Amino acid sequence: MKQLLCATFEGIDAKTVEVQFTATKGLPAFTIVGMVNTAINESKERVKSALLGNSFVFPPKRLTVNLAPSDLRKEGSHFDLPIAVLIALGSFEGDLTKWYVFGELGLDGTVTENSLLYPIILSLANQGVIKQAIVPKTSIAKLSKIPGIAFYGVNTLSETLDILRAQTLPPAAANTSEFSFHHIRHNEIKYYYDENYPLDFNDIKGQEHAKRSALIAAAGMHNLLLEGSPGSGKSMIAKRLRHIMPPLHNDELLECAKLEILEGKEPSFTPVRPFRSPHHSSTGASIFGGGTHKAQIGEVGLAHGGILFFDELPHFSKPVLEALREPLEDRHIRISRVNAKVTYDANFLFVAAMNPCPCGNLFNTAIPCRCSDVEIARYKSRLSDPFLDRIDLYVQMHPISSDDKPTVTSRELHEKVRQAFLRQKQRGQRQLNGALEDMEIARFCRLDEESQRTIDQAIGRFGLSFRAV
Structure with a gap:
């Protein structure tokens, strides 16, 4: 044999x-x-x-x-x-x-x-x-x-x-695992990033709180919810977030190329993280993966290491939103079928956008809202408290104004993200801030007395859960 x-x-x-x-x-x-x-x-x-x-x-x-x-x-x-x-x-x-x-x-x-x-x-x-x-x-x-x-x-x-x-083998193909992109170093490890910004934050006028929140979300991989009137810039911020994400080391870059192939694309080998934006009519199987004989990867798995963006968040089905709680918490998803049981990594930044009411004009000072209190309550009730508890940052978008001006570029924000990334690495973190375990939070995120008092006040005023704290 x-x-x-x-x-x-x-x-x-x-x-x-x-x-x-x-x-x-x-x-x-x-x-x-x-x-x-x-x-x-x-x-x-x-x-x-x-x-x-x-x-x-x-x-x-x-x-x-x-x-x-x-x-x-x-x-x-x-x-x-x-x-x-x-x-x-x-x-x-x-x-x-x-x-x-x-x-x-x-x-x-x-x-x-x-x-x-x-x-x-x-x-x-x-x-x-x-x-x-x-x-x-x-x-x-x-x-x-x-x-x-x-x-x-x-x-x-x-x-x-x-x-x-052959007794003597021909020369093997030269390994080209060293990439020629811009990079920063920490402990002799290269972390690659791209300085091309086809979508720039400079296109967004005003919305300073939202831009600041996008910066924090990118630097620590914190989940982000943007709520505002139609046309206020929610989707623009979400789509530009991809280009200011933290740099990738060699293994992560290769993993991104692997996900591109599983999606049916030719791998690009660029240090730009994945961006997945399924439509709100997508089925649970297409978002989480599944299949009768073979558990295929879904949008949640394809977003690993990058961004999963849900636009018009309340219009996604209730089962999809509730099923999303597990990957948001555990950072992996397990698909169980009779013929297959497969676990996919799902460590992504979740970004969501929603209107404040069904007609979208609740925050608008110029156009009156056409929704009743019952309609608004029904619209908001599609998002459960356990689901919202897994969202780190909530931003209420301001109504647009003629005085709004561009204030910051993606290049400037990306530089700040890289500085924050290096700081997290230099203090010994294996994971970015959004993925720290309880013991790691106690070690790396020590609060001074004033900050601790602020947290204590927030616990009493807003009834924060342990996860929220």
């Missing part, structure tokens, strides 16, 4: 799969076992065509390929190449057990990439189980961003076989 290594996805993490092959006496047959999906079953025809089209003799025996462990569901066309390699190597006696091999085969033996390749290999690298891998040459540009792995790029099945048979 000969074997190589490959991998498959289980939720959002990759699991190593041993590709085992035997050729025994019997009627000629080709079987793939091990809970495989349709794409892997169809690989039999691609493998046959690739081998026969490159002067390889298909063995007239009973060929069995097992993908172990057998109780793990496998998917993906990237199993083509390891299966074909094991058949083609025949009586080769070399040690293949440390090689990871990935690639989809064309009928002529060319090796092409698979969309799942980057997130699979990144997950294996984070687990520390992969050191060298043969991959499609077309994938080298993005895969070489992952540090600590020797990648050997191939264009054809024949090139793959030459590498595995």
Whole structure:
């Protein structure tokens, strides 16, 4: 029996799969076992065509390929190449057990990439189980961003076989995990940021309290609720917040690229955090993830490390808003289905915007509100106290005025965020302020006597919960 290594996805993490092959006496047959999906079953025809089209003799025996462990569901066309390699190597006696091999085969033996390749290999690298891998040459540009792995790029099945048979390996692809973006350093770790601001806070006139709150929210990843009349700048602030977020270290930047691929995009490898803004008519499954046979990632998981923005907050369904309480508190979400139970990281900055009443004019001094007290109460009651208790900052937007002027740019705010970020790192924080545990708050956020008196007064006046304190 000969074997190589490959991998498959289980939720959002990759699991190593041993590709085992035997050729025994019997009627000629080709079987793939091990809970495989349709794409892997169809690989039999691609493998046959690739081998026969490159002067390889298909063995007239009973060929069995097992993908172990057998109780793990496998998917993906990237199993083509390891299966074909094991058949083609025949009586080769070399040690293949440390090689990871990935690639989809064309009928002529060319090796092409698979969309799942980057997130699979990144997950294996984070687990520390992969050191060298043969991959499609077309994938080298993005895969070489992952540090600590020797990648050997191939264009054809024949090139793959030459590498595995060789006593002296060709040079591995140069690792390009060092990015060329602007960065700051702390303890020899680089934190990258982007100084391009396609959406600038300079476009927002007035609303000084809201801009100040956006700065605090970005610096500490504090959840933010903006309430104000239509056109007061709530959505403008939320969309510009993305560009003043704290810098990213190398692993976080790679994780953002992984989320882009899971969303179906080509990874950009830029230090700009994700921004997800689902419509209020979105279903719970699309926001939190789910599925019958496979728990797919949803908007909450795709927002990990970035911003989740709910515009028109009270119009989201009650079940969605109440289900959001768990990821806001625990910073992960667990999807449970009969066939799958998957946990996704969901450490995001939650930003929400809402009108003060159904017609939106309650705060407007020029246009009278058309809503009754009952309608306003019903509108506000869609947001429960336990949900609102998880919002760190609440801002009431001022009505617009002809005297309002631009006062600050995104570049200036971003500089302040970076200064706050460094200060948090220098005092020993692993997490930003918004994600500190109780003991860490007591250690890093010590209050002087005057501040403590202010907190005590607020507890009595507003009935603050322990979480709010």
